[in-house]
Amino acid sequence: xxxxxxxxxxxxxxxxxxxxxxxxxxxxxxxxxxxxxxxxxxxxxxxxxxxxxxxxxxxxxxxxxxxxxxxxxxxxxxxxxxxxxxxxxxxxxxxxxxxxxxxxxxxxxxxxxxxxxxxxxxxxxxxxxxxxxxxxxxxxxxxxxxxxxxxxxxxxxxxxxxxxxxxxxxxxxxxxxxxxxxxxxxxxxxxxxxxxxxxxxxxxxxxxxxxxxxxx
Amino acid sequence: xxxxxxxxxxxxxxxxxxxxxxxxxxxxxxxxxxxxxxxxxxxxxxxxxxxxxxxxxxxxxxxxxxxxxxxxxxxxxxxxxxxxxxxxxxxxxxxxxxxxxxxxxxxxxxxxxxxxxxxxxxxxxxxxxxxxxxxxxxxxxxxxxxxxxxxxxxxxxxxxxxxxxxxxxxxxxxxxxxxxxxxxxxxxxxxxxxxxxxxxxxxxxxxxxxxxxxxxxxxxxxxxxxxxxxxxxxxxxxxxxxxxxxxxxxxxxxxxxxxxxxxxxxxxxxxxxxxxxxxxxxxxxxxxxxxxxxxxxxxxxxxxxxxxxxxxxxxxxxxxxxxxxxxxxxxxxxxxxx
Numbered sequence: 384x385x386x387x388x389x390x391x392x393x394x395x396x397x398x399x400x401x402x403x404x405x406x407x408x409x410x411x412x413x414x415x416x417x418x419x420x421x422x423x424x425x426x427x428x429x430x431x432x433x434x435x436x437x438x439x440x441x442x443x444x445x446x447x448x449x450x451x452x453x454x455x456x457x458x459x460x461x462x463x464x465x466x467x468x469x470x471x472x473x474x475x476x477x478x479x480x481x482x483x484x485x486x487x488x489x490x491x492x493x494x495x496x497x498x499x500x501x502x503x504x505x506x507x508x509x510x511x512x513x514x515x516x517x518x519x520x521x522x523x524x525x526x527x528x529x530x531x532x533x534x535x536x537x538x539x540x541x542x543x544x545x546x547x548x549x550x551x552x553x554x555x556x557x558x559x560x561x562x563x564x565x566x567x568x569x570x571x572x573x574x575x576x577x578x579x580x581x582x583x584x585x586x587x588x589x590x591x592x593x594x595x596x597x598x599x
Numbered sequence: 600x601x602x603x604x605x606x607x608x609x610x611x612x613x614x615x616x617x618x619x620x621x622x623x624x625x626x627x628x629x630x631x632x633x634x635x636x637x638x639x640x641x642x643x644x645x646x647x648x649x650x651x652x653x654x655x656x657x658x659x660x661x662x663x664x665x666x667x668x669x670x671x672x673x674x675x676x677x678x679x680x681x682x683x684x685x686x687x688x689x690x691x692x693x694x695x696x697x698x699x700x701x702x703x704x705x706x707x708x709x710x711x712x713x714x715x716x717x718x719x720x721x722x723x724x725x726x727x728x729x730x731x732x733x734x735x736x737x738x739x740x741x742x743x744x745x746x747x748x749x750x751x752x753x754x755x756x757x758x759x760x761x762x763x764x765x766x767x768x769x770x771x772x773x774x775x776x777x778x779x780x781x782x783x784x785x786x787x788x789x790x791x792x793x794x795x796x797x798x799x800x801x802x803x804x805x806x807x808x809x810x811x812x813x814x815x816x817x818x819x820x821x822x823x824x825x826x827x828x829x830x831x832x833x834x835x836x837x838x839x840x841x842x843x844x845x846x847x848x849x850x851x852x853x854x855x856x857x858x859x860x861x862x863x864x865x866x867x868x869x870x871x872x873x874x875x876x877x878x879x880x881x882x883x884x885x886x887x888x889x890x891x892x893x894x895x896x897x898x899x900x901x902x903x904x905x906x907x908x909x910x911x912x913x914x915x916x917x918x919x920x921x922x923x924x925x926x927x928x929x930x931x932x933x934x935x936x937x
Contacts, residue, residue, distance in 0.1 A: 401760065424828050442842050445805040447756035454757065488690055536687065537884040537920040552935075566837075567885055568800060 387418055390596035391427040394459060398431025399438075402454035406459035413463070420466035425503070427455055428463075432501035436586035446490060449585070453497040475502075476596045477527040483542040485593045488535035491565055497533060499517035502589050507522030515546045522555050529592055532578075534565040543568075558597045564588055601716045602661035606734040606912070610830060612855050613910040618935040619661040621914045623793065623834060623859045624738060625881055626667020627686045628919040629654035638682045641717055643663045648724040655729065658928045661770075665722040668714070669738040669795060673774055675712040675749045676704070681769055695750040698758065698765040704749075704772050709779050715891030718786055726789065734791070736783050736832060741796035742773040742816035744919055748775070752798055759808055762815075766812060774816045776813040781823055791830035793859070794820055800837030801845060801863075809845055821853045832879075834859035837916060839869075846872035862916030878906060881916040882931055888920040892930035899934030 385393070390413050397405035407426075413423040435452040438444040444452075478499055482489045489511040496506050507525060509517060522530060530550075532543045543563050550556045560579040563572075564587075573581035580595060582588030600608075608615040622628075629898070630640050633650035640647045655663060665830075669689060674680045681694035695701060718854040722744075726735045747755045747768045750851050771929045784792055798804075799813035817833065823928055824831045833855040839845040841863075849858060850873040869878050881896050881906050890898075915936045920926060 445804050445808065447760050447805070450753060450757050451760045484682075490756075493753070537888050537917075537921055540885065541889070547875070573717060 384416070386396065387410070387416065388414060390418060391423065391430070394423060395431035395434070398428055398452050398456045398459070399434050401448060401455050403455045406455040406461040407462060410459040410462040414466060420463040421468060422465070422519055423463050424460060428459050429501040429503070432456055432498060436498050436589065440584060442557050446494070446534045447553070448489075449494055449497075455492070456497070456501065463573030474594065476529065477505045477507065477525065478529045478592060479509065479518070479525065479527045480508045480530055480531045480533070481513035482511040482535075483518075483539055483546060484512060484514050484532045484538050485537035485542060486534045487511045488565075489533070491530045491535065491585065492531075492533040495533070495564065495582070495588045498589045499592060502593070504592060514551055515542060517552055518546055519549050519555065522550060522559060523553070527559060527561060528596055529560045531592075532561065532563045534563075536569065537567045540565070540567055541574070542579070547577050561589065562591055562595070601732050602659070603680070603730075603732060603734040606662050607884050608912070609912065618805065618908055619735070619912045620932050620935045621662040621879060621912055622660055622919050623832075623914045624664055624667060624918040625654070625658075625660070625812070625928075626651070626664050626738070626919050628923060628928075631685050631909070631921045632925055636684045637686065638684070641682075643716060644717065644720045644724055647721050648701065650689065651725055655733075656825065656923050657860060659932060660733070662736065663729075663795060664738045665724075665725040665735045665789075666718050666737040668737075668846045670748060671712075671714050671718055672709070672740065672745055672773075674779060675707045675730055676747065676749060676776065677707070677711050677717055690748045693749060693751040693754070694861060698762055698769075701765055701769045701772065706767075706772075706775050706779060707875055709776075715783075716781075718798070722789065722798045723787055726856065730790075731828065735789065736791035736793050736830070737780075737789050738785075738793045738795060739780055741794050741813065742770050742777055742800065742820070743813040744774040744796050744798040745777065745856055746770055747798040755798075759804075759812055763811070770812065770816050774819055777820055778823060781820065785827045785829065789829065791832055792820075792824050793832040793834060794824075794855075795834045796837040797834075798891060799915065800861075801839045802837035806843035806848075807843060810848060814848060816851075818852045818854075819857055824853075830857070831855040832857045832859065834879075834917070836861045838863040839874065842862060849873070850876050859914065864916075866902060866911075868891075868908060870906060877910050877912060879912040879914045880906070882914065884915050884917050884920050884923075886916055887923040887927050887931070890927065892924075892926045895912070895927045895930040899931045900937065903935065 392407045562580040564582040580591045605619040681691045766893040
C-alpha cells in the first residue's frame with residue numbers, strides 16, 4: 384500500500400503532467416487511505432499547481448500545458464470536494480475577477496482564477512466582457528479583498544481606468560486593492576491608472592495577491 | 600514615385616529611398632473615425648469604401664488593407680457572430696463543439712455567402728479607386744487562428760495536447776476553406792494577402808506547438824499564394840523571439856515576402872533572424888491609442904533607427920486600435936517621411 388506521502392506526491396505529479404485520469408485515480412486512492420480531502424487538495428493538487436505556475440513563469444510551460452494541468456487538478460478536486468471539512472478550509476482572502484467590458488479574451492483571467500483557487504483564495508469570477516457597473520456592484524455586495532481586472536485588447540485597457548474611477552466615486556476604492564493584468568498592460572500603466580499592482584502572468588498574480596494581503 | 604512604388608521597390612529589392620508605411624490593419628479604426636458603426640459598415644458598399652478613403656486623405660499610408668473583415672470565414676462556416684458597435688465581429692458560438700464535429704464540416708460556397716460577397720465588393724471598389732497609387736491587400740486569418748474560432752481557443756489549446764490528430768484534421772479543413780478565399784482573391788485580381796495568426800502568439804503556445812500546428816498550414820497558404828503571383832504578408836502576435844527564434848522558423852518554412860511583428864519584438868533582432876524578409880513594425884498600439892502625436896512620432900523614429908532603412912516598413916505592432924486619434928496615426932507617417 385502506498386504511503387500518504389507517496390499518494391500526495393502522485394497527485395501532485397499528475398497535476399504537473401496534466402494527467403486527468405491519474406488525478407482521478409490518486410484522488411480516490413487518497414480517500415481510500417483516509418487522507419483528509421483538505422490535505423489532498425492542499426499538499427497534492429495545489430502543490431502540483433504551484434510547480435506548474437513556476438514552470439510557466441520560467442517559460443518551460445506555455446498556456447496549453449497550464450490549461451491541461453488545471454483540468455487535471457479540477458478532476459481530482461471534483462472527487463475530493465464532498466469530503467472537504469468546511470471548518471478547515473481556511474479562506475485566506477476573496478478576489479473578484481473579471482475581463483473588462485468590450486473584451487472577450489478570458490484565457491489569462493481563467494489561469495489566474497485556477498492558480499488563486501489552488502493557492503487557497505476564494506475567487507468570484509464575473510467572466511468576460513463584464514459591464515463596469517457590475518464590477519462596482521459586486522464590490523459593494525461582497526466586500527472582497529481584491530479586485531482583479533483583465534484586458535487583452537489595447538482598446539479595452541482604458542476601461543480598467545474607468546472602473547477604478549467608478550470605485551472611487553462610490554467611495555469603495557480605499558476598501559479594496561485593485562490589481563490588473565493582460566498582455567498589453569504594464570507596471571507603468573498600472574501605476575498610471577492608480578491600480579495597486581500588476582501581474583505579468585498568472586503566477587505573478589498569485590504572488591501579488593499574497594503580498595497585498597500580507598498582514599502589515 | 601507613387602506610394603505603391605515605394606512598397607513594390609522594397610518588396611522586390613529590399614531597398615527604397617523612403618521608409619514606406621502600412622498600418623498594417625486600419626479597417627475598423629477607419630470606419631469608426633468616419634463615424635460608421637460595424638453593423639452599418641455591412642450595408643452600403645460605397646459608403647463603407649468612402650469611409651476608408653476619407654481617413655486615407657488624412658493618413659496617407661503607402662499601402663492599406665481593403666478587406667479588413669478578416670474573420671468573415673467564421674460566419675461563412677456557420678458560426679453565430681455578434682456585431683459590436685465598433686471593431687471586429689465576435690464569434691459567439693463555436694460550431695466544433697466536440698472533435699467528432701470535425702468530420703461533419705463542409706467547405707462552404709463562399710461565393711454565395713452575403714458578407715463575403717459584400718466584403719469583396721468593398722475591396723474591389725477601394726482597389727479600383729486607389730489601387731493605382733496605393734498598394735492594397737486582403738487580410739485573412741491563418742488556418743490555426745480560424746480553427747480556434749471554430750473550436751474555441753481554450754478548447755483548441757487543450758485538444759493540441761490530448762488529441763493532436765483531430766486538431767490536424769481540423770487544420771486541414773480550415774486550410775481548405777482559406778484556399779477558397781485565396782481563389783476568390785486571385786479571381787478578383789488582388790495583389791497581396793496578409794495572413795494573420797494571432798492565436799499562434801508567442802505568448803500563448805510553445806515553440807514546438809507552433810512548429811507542429813501553425814507553421815505547416817501557413818506554409819501551404821504561403822506557397823499557394825506565391826504560385827498565384829501574389830505577395831505574401833504574414834502577421835503573428837506576441838514575442839516571437841522569446842524561448843526560441845520563431846521568426847527564423849517562419850522565414851525557413853513559410854517564406855513570406857513581408858513579416859509584421861508585434862511591439863514586443865526587438866526590431867533589430869527580427870531583421871537578423873529574418874535576413875531575407877521585409878520586416879514591418881512595430882509602433883506601440885497603446886501609444887497610438889493613449890499617447891500624444893509627439894510621443895508616437897518619437898516611438899516611430901526609434902523604430903526606424905533600430906530597424907534601419909533597408910528591408911523595413913513602418914507600421915503599428917498590430918491593429919490600429921479603434922479610438923486612436925488620427926493625429927497620432929499621421930504622426931507615424933510623418934516620422935517615416937522625416
